[in-house]
Amino acid sequence: MVDAVTLPAPDSELVDKLVAANRILYHQGVVDGFGHASVRHDKSPAHFLLARNMAPGLVRRDDIVTFDLDGAALDAGERRVYLERFIHGEIYRARPDVQAIVHSHSPSVIPFGVTAQPLRPIFHMSGFLGEGAAMFEIREIAGDTNMLISDNRLGAALAASLGARSTVLMRGHGSTVVGTSIEQAVYRAIYAEVNAKLQLQAVTLGEVTYLNANEAAKAASTNDTQLARTWELWLRQVGTIE
Ligand code: MN
Numbered sequence: 001m002v003d004a005v006t007l008p009a010p011d012s013e014l015v016d017k018l019v020a021a022n023r024i025l026y027h028q029g030v031v032d033g034f035g036h037a038s039v040r041h042d043k044s045p046a047h048f049l050l051a052r053n054m055a056p057g058l059v060r061r062d063d064i065v066t067f068d069l070d071g072a073a074l075d076a077g078e079r080r081v082y083l084e085r086f087i088h089g090e091i092y093r094a095r096p097d098v099q100a101i102v103h104s105h106s107p108s109v110i111p112f113g114v115t116a117q118p119l120r121p122i123f124h125m126s127g128f129l130g131e132g133a134a135m136f137e138i139r140e141i142a143g144d145t146n147m148l149i150s151d152n153r154l155g156a157a158l159a160a161s162l163g164a165r166s167t168v169l170m171r172g173h174g175s176t177v178v179g180t181s182i183e184q185a186v187y188r189a190i191y192a193e194v195n196a197k198l199q200l201q202a203v204t205l206g207e208v209t210y211l212n213a214n215e216a217a218k219a220a221s222t223n224d225t226q227l228a229r230t231w232e233l234w235l236r237q238v239g240t241i242e
Contacts, residue, residue, distance in 0.1 A: 007066065007074065008043040016241045017182045018049055019059050023238035024231075025102060026057030030189045035104035035174070037189075038088040039182050041066065045096070048088055053080035060242050069093045070152060084148055087176055090155030091162060098178040100185035105174035108196035113169035119195065121211040122202055126195035127219030128188050133175070134168040136161040147173045167192055183227040186234070 018039050025031045033055045041047035048067055051059045065081060066074045069089040073081050087103050112119040118132040138145055141157040147170075149155050158176065162168040166188055167177045177192055179185030202208045211219060 007041070007047065010049055010066070011042045014039060014042050014182075015049065015061055015064050018051075018064060019061055019241050020235055020238060021100075021102075021182050021186050022051060022056040022059035023241075024186055024234040025104065025189060026055070027237050028190045028193075028234065030102070030104045030106045030193055031056045032105075035102070035106075036082050036084070036088075037100070037102045037182070037185065039100045040092055040098070045092075047074070048092055050082065050085060050088055052076060053082050071155070083150055086152050086155030087149045087158060088155075090152060090159045091176070091178060094156070094159035095162070095164075095178060097180060100179045100182040101176060102179075102185050102189035103174065103176045104189060106189065106193040106196075108193050108200065109169060109175045111200065112196060113171045113173070113175065117199075117203065119167070119169060119192070119199065120208075121216045121219070122195055122199045122208065124211065124215075124219035125223065126191045127211060127216040127221075127223060128166045129192070129195060130165060130216045130220070131213050133192075134162050134165045136168050136170045138171065138173070181227070183231045184224065187223070187227055187230055190230075190234075 021037045025037060035056055036050060038048045038050040041049060046069055049064050050067055051063045052065050054063060065076045067085055069092055071085040071089045088101050091098055091101055120132045121127050121129040136158050149158055169175045177185055177188040179188055
């Protein structure tokens with residue numbers, strides 16, 4: 001086990017980007033007082049960075065804490081940590097390709113987690129949804145709970161439900177999206193919310209033609225070359241990173 005003394009400090013630009021991600025997600029209405037974003041530590045794949053227990057829109061550099069994949073904080077000190085940090089550790093453990101994660105209760109996505117209507121890509125911007133979001137039913141693992149991913153067992157079950165997909169809906173709770181970079185995870189979290197709004201409108205009109213798997217994959221691949229465009233725009237709205 002690497003401890004905080006021997007683990008090198010993360011890249012300061014990565015920390016700044018994580019702070020920006022928290023603020024952007026707040027400004028874009030994906031998170032409110034709740035929800036969180038993390039990034040895998042750039043010097044150790046067995047660690048990740050996540051803010052202390054606080055509203056994402058208020059996160060500053062000094063609020064970023066380092067965790068191991070069990071969800072144990074290395075440098076939290078007296079600071080409280082998020083109850084659902086196990087979401088992050090267990091997904092990083094299960095998915096070596098994942099470099100960033102956003103967990104939120106973004107409102108428009110919630111109906112798709114509690115009905116038989118899967119969240120599917122309605123337009124090219126959400127090609128990352130592929131054949132649809134994965135579904136997680138906490139009752140199957142732990143019976144009646146407070147709905148939170150409050151330990152490693154639940155985190156591992158969530159990661160198993162996510163599988164190889166980009167997005168998992170958590171029934172009666174929220175959703176979690178993953179990416180190969182902070183920019184991609186933030187983009188996906190924002191467009192999952194947009195897609196949910198549009199899908200809800202479309203289904204009221206009649207039968208919907210979604211992107212098929214090939215179209216979704218092609219659109220997602222193209223969008224991944226355009227991430228800087230939205231990131232720069234969103235970054236402009238959040239002010240100075242401190
Ligand atoms: Mn939650």
